[in-house]
Amino acid sequence: MSIRRDAPRTRAVYGNPSSPLAETTLNYNQVSLPATLTHQWNGSQLDIGYQYNADRQKTRVTFSDSSFAPAALPDLHQTYQSNNLNQYTAINDSAPEYDKRGNLIRHGEWSYAYDKENTLISAEKTGVQIEFGYDALNRRITKKVTKDNVTTPYAYLSVGDQEMAMLSGTGEVSDVYLYGAGPDEVVADITTRGQNFYFQDALGSTIALTNAQGEVIEKHGYTAYGLESGSGHDNAAFRFAGRRIDPETGLSYNRARYYSPTLGRFLQTDPAGTEGGLNLYAYVGNDPVNFIDPTGQWGETASLGLDALPVVGALKGGYEFFRDPSWINAGIAAAGIVPGGKVAAKGAKWASKAGREGEAAVKSVYNIGDKRKISVGEDRYRIPDGMPDKALNEVKNVKRQGLTRQLKDYSDYAQKERLDFNLFMRPDTKVSKPLQEQIDKGIIKRKDIP
Template identity: 25%
Template structure:
């Protein structure tokens, strides 16, 4: 046994079976068994039982009784490099296999490994590292070496393939080829193009790569080859196809600097270069003049090496700046020019520019015109009065830059925005308006019946130039009809108006005494409400008209309106003076505070009750809508919220809006309507005050006059007239039966009169109706005396001692009309005077007073009181004034008409003319309504005071 070699388990077991072991030296046998032998041999004395046992013991302890044997190695497997070879040797001792022993394996004397014998004494070893060539293999156990087994290891042939980084590739671009070889070979791989090597790569692991840009354009077969070494054979891969496309030359072309329109292209702009040799063709070519703006320059490059390079193109942008036109001038067709008259401005520009030229008033563009040749003209009639600085500007185009002219001054004279003209002879003998021309509604000719009610009319404007109105015996308007042909008198139906043909429109009404048991002034049927007619309450107020329903409060004022078509309800609020101060929506049909009133509009009133400011209300939000500007009871301007604009109004003599302008006098809209206020064309903006300056309610179409509401579609009031004090007939004139109809609007004479507040009748915009009568006849009246002599006007201008202009009786008239005589001359105005001279003071063509030694009076053609001026015979030199603030019946503090007689009795200082005297009887007869003059051109009736015809 070797030194320090442990005993085998079998040997130790066998020793144990002996039972007796004696040792020599200092260690006994059990030490020898249990421990490592510390000397080369451990001598053990045993009792030999059999020879076989002795032999086993000797093997176990390695005594030199017999030498172990090794067989020559056997070799199996593929004898090619890299493949496994299997080596096997058997170790025996005395013919028996020795197990558990380490056997070394050697090739060409070099140990390649070891293996432990198995139970049969066989040791096996596998190796893959045997190099190629001829070799001798042996096994060795301790000092025993086997015989040699010779064998030959062949070289291995590796696998080899090639791949490309991309095909096709572009000429000049690098392509990487990668060869993949089986594991083991080292060294280099060579790459071939059709058999010609073009690059090599070193094997790293199992790959070798080569990058090359040397391949020409075309198709190439690429292979890889490995040259082999001591262990590997040489090998060549299969070929792959590498397509190489022609390259596109790189063109370098810097962006040219901007040029000015008109500059020809040259080498400064056409300066491209390429990455290879070749020729350049530019488009546009050198010498071309480009249009203005951003333009494209292109080039086509043709390479000299057309095998490897393609033809290529490139482009750049070049900016062509516009050139400045040489000049731009402007001229006018004439200055000054009249407002709303066409003015033509002509702009002249240098040759070249096209398009349009803009024209400016200051900084504001007013229009544009197309250039024709070298000029552009713009015509306008919208310049407002004043001086305007006009200029022209051309905005430029891609070829030419913008240019502006200098300014020229254009003066626009003011023009008539609205006119209303009554021609000579435009009034009849009793002051009815027969002819007039309104700039908006046209020229009208109007006729009247014997009660001074408008009866027929013809207009130069509108779809229906002919109109007819009819009335019943109670002064109710029964029809308003229009036609494109004239009317003739007729009868039957709700209207006596009959057309002579053609088509038209009709608005009629019927009246009877069966409505609510009321009188004949209430409607029983209308053209818009055939079956029902209007509804009335016991006070005679209209409560329904087919479309709208009305509620009235305890004061007789409309407090709510229901639009039955829209289903909306509107409520009104009034202040303690009875003036409307708010409107809004209501949720229940009632005038009570519990009707759910929600304010939508608030009014801020002026000292005269006029609407100064209107406020829009929405919940808790209140915003300003507009503010009206009033003067002398007339609305003439409005500020509104939108744009903070100011608007001015031009009204006809009765206060109906006809024209609306801005502060510069530019007309914004015109307003046309029919005599009774219907047919309104104007939008109610910025304020709703239209017909005679009264507010027209959007929710009902009615006009709010203060005391009452007026329905222009019916031409009458919703409520009968009323008076704050108890009188038999409110605001009626007993000498005029027409005034007894408390629904009729201004006695059915809407062209000659207006209503101020729902009570009082106004003539031509002033309360002083009688003064207006005097103004109209002053200087124009003529008469024929009893001898057939036609005299000039009753009055003539004069100057009193203080230099004040007066109107005095014409000398002839004074001489012939003195002494208490009266006369009806051909315009049927009677004049009464007791003295030769009567001076009437005029101011702004309105009578302000009279200086008479006695008294002076007038009656019109119907016997109605016209003017009464008196001075007491006490030598006083002041006149009894006619104040516009007084009612027509109040003159010098005395009521004249129906109370004339009692007035005379109560004023003995009037003179020595008492009741029964000729003067008293004279004045009483002429001023009392029962003594009337006849219709124009008819006979004079009633008692006469003298024998004059």
């Protein structure tokens, strides 16, 4: 695949540029918003048109081929009741249930369980049990699905915020994903089933999947909140707003939280608390037509075509890169895969390499103090990266950072103990609005990693 480095991007070519398998063109209106998005495939074409109001909000989306548009869904006449915490207490005749920390633990036929950090660790219904495991950076690294007493393990290898490969229970690479400019813009995958190309709409949702010959093999349509009305195929691993879908539960994995298109909201409360709004479960401020939330921490505008894209190398080269033994061993370590195909959901030291490098860079210039265990609530403890006299220091060597529960705990503790809370990040780290407000107020002092 080759992509022109126009800014903003206007064209992407799949395959050999002189004889492409497929091509995408993007045109903009006078205020630099996507006006038309055209996908040309082997034997077919789709034109998507966008219209906006004076506030730059979408008012109309048109499809030249109606088979790609969201199909009409049955009129379910859902009736919702909620309490003063914005929790649904009744949906028609069912009664969703929540734990004392506000996490949804039961809805319909599914039951959910969480750890002390409000991270989803299991989902269960009659005949199906699913377990999730995460690394030290809170990235999902394992999923174990047991259905009718047959267990299938999956493991995931990420580089930064991007999931780059999926491994089988024996540690073999089964799927490799290649990205464009955005953190969730998957442009191609190579799987044991073959090679596929992904095509998105302006929101970043996957609307089509083609084979290596550029022929459309899968179509997906979505309601405003991401409920699918597509072809019924599950080959596209990444769907609504570019996030990974769990076909068993229908939930989207949005990193810090899980999103339910059926409910149109998150299962867990906002890690930033009310800093992001009074409704702790709301998805992108209830404006899913114009915003996305790839991290589960804050809404943002979709960046399709707004940034220059790096040229994506040959698909075979990407596949061989992740089949390299050093990468496989790293993936096995991160996922906790051991010989014999067993998967253990445990964090890995390898996964925190970036964090250690960030700490080392800061410590080379600053005396951030020693690590010390602190109490941040009932049976809850944290270990900041350093605590010298009159300060609490934390290092986040990441591209994006929100006001997570961890940082909120540190902020509350520092204010209670009258300590300076210093947060070391990269100079180019993008922070959420709630976190930026804490920085602007001087509650958190932002400092650069050298």
